Amino acid sequence: MRKKIVVTGLGAVSPLGNDVKSTWAGISAGKSGITNITKFDASEYTTKIAGEVKGFNPEDHIPRKDIKKIDTFIQYSVAACSEAMADAGLIIDDSNAQDVGISIGVGIGGLPNIEYYSHVLKERGPSRITPFFIPMTISNMASGYLSIMLGAKNYNATTVSACSSANHSIGDASRIIERGDAKVMIVGGTEAAICGLAISGFGAMKALSRRNDDPQRASRPYDVNRDGFVLSEGCGILILEDYEFAKKRGAKIYAELAGYGFSSDAHHITSPSTEGPCRAMKMAIQDAGIPEDGIDYINAHGTSTPTGDINELDAIKLAVGADHAKKISISSTKSMIGHLLGAAGGIEAVVTILAMRESLVPPTINVDDLDPLCDLDITPNQPKQRIINTALSNSFGFGGTNATLAFKKLS
Numbered sequence: 444m445r446k447k448i449v450v451t452g453l454g455a456v457s458p459l460g461n462d463v464k465s466t467w468a469g470i471s472a473g474k475s476g477i478t479n480i481t482k483f484d485a486s487e488y489t490t491k492i493a494g495e496v497k498g499f500n501p502e503d504h505i506p507r508k509d510i511k512k513i514d515t516f517i518q519y520s521v522a523a524c525s526e527a528m529a530d531a532g533l534i535i536d537d538s539n540a541q542d543v544g545i546s547i548g549v550g551i552g553g554l555p556n557i558e559y560y561s562h563v564l565k566e567r568g569p570s571r572i573t574p575f576f577i578p579m580t581i582s583n584m585a586s587g588y589l590s591i592m593l594g595a596k597n598y599n600a601t602t603v604s605a606c607s608s609a610n611h612s613i614g615d616a617s618r619i620i621e622r623g624d625a626k627v628m629i630v631g632g633t634e635a636a637i638c639g640l641a642i643s644g645f646g647a648m649k650a651l652s653r654r655n656d657d658p659q660r661a662s663r664p665y666d667v668n669r670d671g672f673v674l675s676e677g678c679g680i681l682i683l684e685d686y687e688f689a690k691k692r693g694a695k696i697y698a699e700l701a702g703y704g705f706s707s708d709a710h711h712i713t714s715p716s717t718e719g720p721c722r723a724m725k726m727a728i729q730d731a732g733i734p735e736d737g738i739d740y741i742n743a744h745g746t747s748t749p750t751g752d753i754n755e756l757d758a759i760k761l762a763v764g765a766d767h768a769k770k771i772s773i774s775s776t777k778s779m780i781g782h783l784l785g786a787a788g789g790i791e792a793v794v795t796i797l798a799m800r801e802s803l804v805p806p807t808i809n810v811d812d813l814d815p816l817c818d819l820d821i822t823p824n825q826p827k828q829r830i831i832n833t834a835l836s837n838s839f840g841f842g843g844t845n846a847t848l849a850f851k852k853l854s
Contacts, residue, residue, distance in 0.1 A: 451694040452531025452682030454523035458494035475659035490651040492658040494675025494781030514553035515635035519678035520585040531682040544598030544625040546616040548608030548632035550785025553580030555638035605840030609788030614703030626688040631789030633678035663809035664745040664775035672746040675781030679789025702731025708843030720758035723845035731849035736767040740834040742795040745775025772804040774822040788838040799831045
């Protein structure tokens, strides 16, 4: 009999707040966390806005001696993981350390420090490179540091699949529990790539919004005047558990992670196909044992790019049928928090679960002039009450990699 996988804890660091409560409060109210860039002087860049984390103090979560040894993306994962662990009431000790694993998705890793130390090397020479440079910047050190900090001795690895990283991390971890190889997996995604190199690189692709005079209205999925995504940072963490293990220890349960789907477009490095995302959604739905006409809500990838937004809506129609697609509530929470790259799926999984619990569909904000090609319910501008028993969360990444998670209320 297949093991049931449940979510027992949530943690978040986002442009709307440094915990789950403030992040959800902002999203459920339709608040934007996008502001002018403060992390570096962006005056000469074509894009001058981003979804920065605000007021984050690493000393609240990390020993002072370690802070300069670990990149910001790792620091965010420590904060969100600490919150999720406390939320789940999970303590790791000698009795269960070998049953707890960690899988944190990361899209880019320590890019700001790579940029910084490239300047150090050029201007001051090789002797001035810190011995912590490599471990502070490589992507797997979010999982690695958490494993050391917590004493978790099971799986310890990182999935790097661009903007699908967190969803792949969460889905693959669920398979580890299903096989009986772990009882608990700490999963999600983290990212902190806001720097000149990232803004100029994505800007050269014409991928970023240039609505610099109105940051909070820059991310506008499904609006006819959308002009690209807004780069953001943060972390979303979930505690996944074998249902029987969670029940035995008396853990509260948010939802069941019932299905996982994945696919490759095998099409283009940046331009999406329609059938690839469709296959990922169909696989997740079938894996969850949900009928195609049984989906209530989809937290869309919805990045605010002219092609990608409509492509995903077309894929939804193919996956569940055009008639039922019109009955599904859809929202892009990236309209409020921007695109967190490898962390996007982590935050969006947290939001999807809370939407189910609160029976509230988050809005897609900044929809002033709905694209006529968008004929589905994208929940424009205002949240709405709705009972959500089943939900999908989509993440699609460069290289044509797709991942969909299916959640449902525990039956």
